[in-house]
Amino acid sequence: MKKSILSVMLFLSGIVLFAQTKDEQTLKEIYKSSLTNSKCYSWLDYLSNKIGSRLSGSASAEKAVQYTKAQLETLGLDRVYLQEVMVPKWVRGEKETAYIQDNKTKINVPICALGGSVATSKNGLTAEVIEVHSIKELEALGNKIKGKIVFFNRPMEDEQIEAFNAYSGCVDQRYAGAKEASKFGALGTIVRSMNLRLDDFPHTGAQSYGDIPKSQYIPTAAISTNGAELLSKKLKNNPKLKFYFKQSCKQMDDVLSYNVIGEIKGSEHPENIMVVGGHLDSWDLADGSHDDGAGVVQSMEVVNIFKNLGYKPKNTIRVVLFMNEENGGKGGKKYEELAQTNKENHIFALESDSGGFSPRGFSLESDDVNFNKILGWKDLFEPYLIHSFVKGHAGSDIGPLTSKTLVKAGLKPDSQRYFDYHHALNDTFDAVNKRELELGAATMASLMYLIDQNGIEVNKEVQ
Amino acid sequence: MKKSILSVMLFLSGIVLFAQTKDEQTLKEIYKSSLTNSKCYSWLDYLSNKIGSRLSGSASAEKAVQYTKAQLETLGLDRVYLQEVMVPKWVRGEKETAYIQDNKTKINVPICALGGSVATSKNGLTAEVIEVHSIKELEALGNKIKGKIVFFNRPMEDEQIEAFNAYSGCVDQRYAGAKEASKFGALGTIVRSMNLRLDDFPHTGAQSYGDIPKSQYIPTAAISTNGAELLSKKLKNNPKLKFYFKQSCKQMDDVLSYNVIGEIKGSEHPENIMVVGGHLDSWDLADGSHDDGAGVVQSMEVVNIFKNLGYKPKNTIRVVLFMNEENGGKGGKKYEELAQTNKENHIFALESDSGGFSPRGFSLESDDVNFNKILGWKDLFEPYLIHSFVKGHAGSDIGPLTSKTLVKAGLKPDSQRYFDYHHALNDTFDAVNKRELELGAATMASLMYLIDQNGIEVNKEVQ
Numbered sequence: 012m013k014k015s016i017l018s019v020m021l022f023l024s025g026i027v028l029f030a031q032t033k034d035e036q037t038l039k040e041i042y043k044s045s046l047t048n049s050k051c052y053s054w055l056d057y058l059s060n061k062i063g064s065r066l067s068g069s070a071s072a073e074k075a076v077q078y079t080k081a082q083l084e085t086l087g088l089d090r091v092y093l094q095e096v097m098v099p100k101w102v103r104g105e106k107e108t109a110y111i112q113d114n115k116t117k118i119n120v121p122i123c124a125l126g127g128s129v130a131t132s133k134n135g136l137t138a139e140v141i142e143v144h145s146i147k148e149l150e151a152l153g154n155k156i157k158g159k160i161v162f163f164n165r166p167m168e169d170e171q172i173e174a175f176n177a178y179s180g181c182v183d184q185r186y187a188g189a190k191e192a193s194k195f196g197a198l199g200t201i202v203r204s205m206n207l208r209l210d211d212f213p214h215t216g217a218q219s220y221g222d223i224p225k226s227q228y229i230p231t232a233a234i235s236t237n238g239a240e241l242l243s244k245k246l247k248n249n250p251k252l253k254f255y256f257k258q259s260c261k262q263m264d265d266v267l268s269y270n271v272i273g274e275i276k277g278s279e280h281p282e283n284i285m286v287v288g289g290h291l292d293s294w295d296l297a298d299g300s301h302d303d304g305a306g307v308v309q310s311m312e313v314v315n316i317f318k319n320l321g322y323k324p325k326n327t328i329r330v331v332l333f334m335n336e337e338n339g340g341k342g343g344k345k346y347e348e349l350a351q352t353n354k355e356n357h358i359f360a361l362e363s364d365s366g367g368f369s370p371r372g373f374s375l376e377s378d379d380v381n382f383n384k385i386l387g388w389k390d391l392f393e394p395y396l397i398h399s400f401v402k403g404h405a406g407s408d409i410g411p412l413t414s415k416t417l418v419k420a421g422l423k424p425d426s427q428r429y430f431d432y433h434h435a436l437n438d439t440f441d442a443v444n445k446r447e448l449e450l451g452a453a454t455m456a457s458l459m460y461l462i463d464q465n466g467i468e469v470n471k472e473v474q
Numbered sequence: 475m476k477k478s479i480l481s482v483m484l485f486l487s488g489i490v491l492f493a494q495t496k497d498e499q500t501l502k503e504i505y506k507s508s509l510t511n512s513k514c515y516s517w518l519d520y521l522s523n524k525i526g527s528r529l530s531g532s533a534s535a536e537k538a539v540q541y542t543k544a545q546l547e548t549l550g551l552d553r554v555y556l557q558e559v560m561v562p563k564w565v566r567g568e569k570e571t572a573y574i575q576d577n578k579t580k581i582n583v584p585i586c587a588l589g590g591s592v593a594t595s596k597n598g599l600t601a602e603v604i605e606v607h608s609i610k611e612l613e614a615l616g617n618k619i620k621g622k623i624v625f626f627n628r629p630m631e632d633e634q635i636e637a638f639n640a641y642s643g644c645v646d647q648r649y650a651g652a653k654e655a656s657k658f659g660a661l662g663t664i665v666r667s668m669n670l671r672l673d674d675f676p677h678t679g680a681q682s683y684g685d686i687p688k689s690q691y692i693p694t695a696a697i698s699t700n701g702a703e704l705l706s707k708k709l710k711n712n713p714k715l716k717f718y719f720k721q722s723c724k725q726m727d728d729v730l731s732y733n734v735i736g737e738i739k740g741s742e743h744p745e746n747i748m749v750v751g752g753h754l755d756s757w758d759l760a761d762g763s764h765d766d767g768a769g770v771v772q773s774m775e776v777v778n779i780f781k782n783l784g785y786k787p788k789n790t791i792r793v794v795l796f797m798n799e800e801n802g803g804k805g806g807k808k809y810e811e812l813a814q815t816n817k818e819n820h821i822f823a824l825e826s827d828s829g830g831f832s833p834r835g836f837s838l839e840s841d842d843v844n845f846n847k848i849l850g851w852k853d854l855f856e857p858y859l860i861h862s863f864v865k866g867h868a869g870s871d872i873g874p875l876t877s878k879t880l881v882k883a884g885l886k887p888d889s890q891r892y893f894d895y896h897h898a899l900n901d902t903f904d905a906v907n908k909r910e911l912e913l914g915a916a917t918m919a920s921l922m923y924l925i926d927q928n929g930i931e932v933n934k935e936v937q
Contacts, residue, residue, distance in 0.1 A: 043633045170506045172858055174909075207909060369832070369888045371859060395635055396834060398861035425832045425888060427909045446637075446670060446890045 068100025305367025362406025531563025768830025825869025
C-alpha cells in the first residue's frame with residue numbers, strides 16, 4: 012500500500028474514532044446531567060400531586076397546559092407556544108357501583124365505566140350474564156345474548172415476555188366489545204381489566220361504538236381482575252345469576268384545548284424538525300404518573316439536558332406535549348395537520364408513552380437503512396444497559412406524522428409492571444422511581460443527540 | 475472440497491443447528507412454565523406474610539427452615555436435608571429513638587441500630603456531632619472527634635448507572651465507620667442510610683468492630699436519608715448542636731441453625747454438583763422479600779421448573795438455601811467446609827441475591843474460556859430481554875466455594891429500585907412484582923439448563 016493512501020486511511024479512521032469518543036463522552040454527560048441535575052421528577056411531582064388527573068376537556072388538563080408551558084418558558088428555549096385543538100370531553104359522573112346477585116346474595120365488585128361509554132339508566136342495569144372470551148365467540152352466540160350482559164373475560168396472556176404483546180392480544184374486548192355485543196341485542200358489557208395481576212383495581216380505557224346508531228349504544232364497564240375471576244366462578248355454579256351495575260357517565264360537547272410546544276431552533280438545518288414528546292392528558296382515575304406524566308416530563312427533560320450541557324442542535328428540536336391521546340388522539344392529528352399546512356419537514360419523532368420504568372431500548376418505525384444506522388450505535392448505549400432496538404409501534408401521538416423523510420421511535424421501558432397501573436387508580440406518583448424516570452430521559456436525549464449529529468438517510472430503501 | 479468432507483461438515487453443522495433449536499425450545503418451555511405455572515410467588519407470600527423477618531437465630535428464621543424444607547419435600551427431589559450451622563444471634567431490642575437537639579428545639583429523626591452494634595446506655599447517648607464524608611476524612615480529624623458522635627454522610631453517587639456500584643462506593647462508612655471512629659475516641663456513629671432515594675426509612679446492615687477490644691465498642695446506627703439531609707443542614711447553622719440516640723440491641727451467644735438443601739441426582743455425572751441458591755435469613759426490620767426471599771423462592775423454582783418439564787439433569791442439581799448471609803456468612807462457609815470434607819466436586823454455582831426485579835443478565839466469576847462459552851448463549855437469551863453478561867461478583871453465599879473447576883454466577887436483575895428497599899422497613903411482599911420474580915427464576919433455570927447440557931470447560935486458561 013502506498014504511504015499516502017495509508018496516511019489518508021489512518022486519518023479517516025482517526026476521524027471515526029474521534030467521533031465515537033466524542034459521542035461516548037456526550038452520552039456520559041447526558042446521563043450524568045439527567046441523574047444528578049434533572050427537573051423531570053419534580054415536574055412530575057407537580058403534575059401528579061398538585062394538578063392530578065388530566066382527562067381531555069377537564070379543568071386540570073388546562074392547568075397542565077398552563078403549567079408545562081410556564082415551565083418550558085423557564086428553560087431559555089427559542090420559542091414556546093400553544094397549538095389549539097378541539098377535544099372530546101367525557102365525564103364519569105358519580106362513582107360506579109356493581110354487584111353480583113346470586114340468588115339472595117349480593118356481592119359488590121369493583122368496576123369503572125370505560126371511556127366514551129354511555130350511562131346506565133338512573134336505577135342501573137340488571138340482567139343475566141353470558142361469559143365470552145372473544146368477539147368471535149360472541150358472534151357465534153348471536154341472538155342468544157339478546158337481553159343479557161356480555162362479560163368479556165379473556166385474560167392477558169401470562170406467557171408473553173413483553174407485557175404490551177399480552178395487552179394487544181386482549182384489548183379488542185375493551186375497545187370494540189360493546190359495539191359488537193350491541194349488534195346482537197346485549198344490554199351492556201362488562202370487560203375484564205387489562206391487567207396481568209390479580210387485584211381489585213378496575214382499569215378504564217377507550218372504547219368505541221364505531222358507526223352503530225346512537226340509539227344502540229349500550230353501557231360498558233371494566234371489572235377488576237379479582238372481580239372477573241369471582242364472577243366467572245359464580246357463573247359456573249349458577250349460570251342464571253344476575254349482574255347489576257350503575258354508571259352515570261356522559262359525553263359532552265367538544266371543547267378547546269392545546270398541544271404545548273417548546274422549540275430550540277437548529278443551528279445548521281432549522282428547517283429539519285425533530286420531535287420529542289408525550290401526552291399531557293391522562294385518564295381520570297388517577298394522576299396518570301406513568302401514563303403519560305412520565306413521557307411528558309422526560310420529553311421536557313430532553314431539552315433541559317441540552318440546555319444544561321450547552322448543546323446547540325443542528326436541527327430544530329421540538330418538544331411536543333400532545334393533548335387527548337387517551338380518547339380521540341386529536342392532539343396528534345392536529346399537530347400533523349398544521350405541519351402539513353406549514354409545509355414542515357420532520358426528520359425524526361420520538362415518543363415516550365410506555366411508562367416511566369427502567370429504559371431498555373427503542374421500538375422503531377424506520378426503513379432498513381436508518382434502522383441499521385441506529386443499530387450501529389448499540390455499543391454507545393451498552394454502558395447504560397440499553398440493549399433492545401426493534402422494529403415496531405413507535406407511538407400514538409406521532410402516529411399521524413407523515414413527512415417524507417421520517418424515522419419514528421418509541422422509548423421502550425421495562426414493561427412488566429406497566430399494566431399493574433395502566434388506566435387505574437394506582438397510577439400515581441409513588442409508583443414512579445426517580446432514577447428510572449431520569450434514565451429514560453437520558454436515553455431519549457442520547458438518541459435525539461445521535462440523530463441530530465448524524466442525520467437521517469434520505470431516499471434510501473423503503474421499509 | 476471433497477464431497478465427503480462437505481458431507482461431514484454439513485452433518486456437523488446440522489448437529490449444531492439441532493442443538494440450538496432444542497435449546498431454544500427448552501428455554502421457551504422454561505419461561506412458559508415459570509410465567510404460567512410457578513410456585514415462587516406463593517412461596518414468597520408465605521415466607522413474607524406468614525413467617526416475616528428472618529434474622530439469624532430468630533424463631534422465624536427457624537420457621538423458614540422448616541417451611542422451605544417441607545416445600546422442597548413436595549417437589550419429588552431425590553434428597554432434601556438440613557445442614558447444621560452455628561450462627562450469631564443479635565437482637566434489636568426496643569425501637570430506637572433519636573433527635574437533633576438544636577438549642578431548645580428537639581427534632582425527632584428516624585434511626586435504626588446497625589447489625590452487630592452495641593447498645594447505648596439506658597438513658598441514651600447525647601453528644602456534639604462531627605460530620606465527615608469518608609473514613610479518610612475521619613482519620614485526618616484524628617483526636618478532634620474525641621467525645622463526639624461521628625456522622626458519616628457520604629451519599630451514594632447518583633451518577634452511577636448500576637446502583638450496586640453506588641452502594642459499594644459508600645458502604646465502608648456503615649461497615650467500618652464505628653470501628654475507625656472508636657480508635658479516635660468517638661462516643662458513637664450515625665451513618666447515612668445506603669439509599670439513593672430521599673425518604674424516611676433508616677436502612678440497617680452489617681457493621682464490624684474488627685479486632686478492637688470489646689471495651690472500645692461504640693454504638694452505631696443508620697439515619698434515614700431525609701434525616702441525614704436535615705442533620706447536615708442544621709449542623710451548618712449550628713455546629714454545636716447535639717444529637718441524642720438510644721438503642722438497646724445486644725449480641726447473644728451463637729445458636730444452632732441450618733442450611734436447607736434439596737437435590738436432584740445427576741443422570742450422567744452425579745459426582746458433578748451444580749448449586750443454585752439464595753439466603754434464607756433476612757434483616758429484622760421487614761419481610762426481606764427482595765433480600766433475599768426472592769432469591770430463595772427463585773432457587774426453589776428452578777428445581778420446580780425442571781420437575782414440571784420432566785427434565786432430568788446430567789449433573790447433580792442442588793438448591794441451597796443458605797443461613798446467615800446478612801451478619802456472618804456462616805451458612806456459606808459451612809457449606810464449603812462440608813463440601814471439602816466430603817470431597818465434593820462443584821462445577822457451577824448460581825446465586826440470586828440482588829432482589830426480585832426484572833432480570834437483565836448475569837455477573838460471572840469465570841475464566842475466559844467459560845465466560846466466552848456462556849457469552850455464546852447470548853442469542854438464546856435475547857427473546858427474554860436478558861442481555862448483560864459481565865465479569866464481576868457472583869454472590870456472598872457461594873463466595874467461599876473453592877472447587878477446582880468452578881464457574882460462579884449471580885443473577886443480575888435491574889438494580890435501580892433495589893436500594894429503595896434494601897435492609898429497610900419497606901422490603902415487603904408488595905414491593906415484588908410476580909412476573910419480574912418469575913422471569914428471574916426462568917432466567918436462572920435457563921442458565922442452569924445450558925450449563926448442565928454443555929458442561930464446564932476444564933483446565934483451560936485461568937483468569
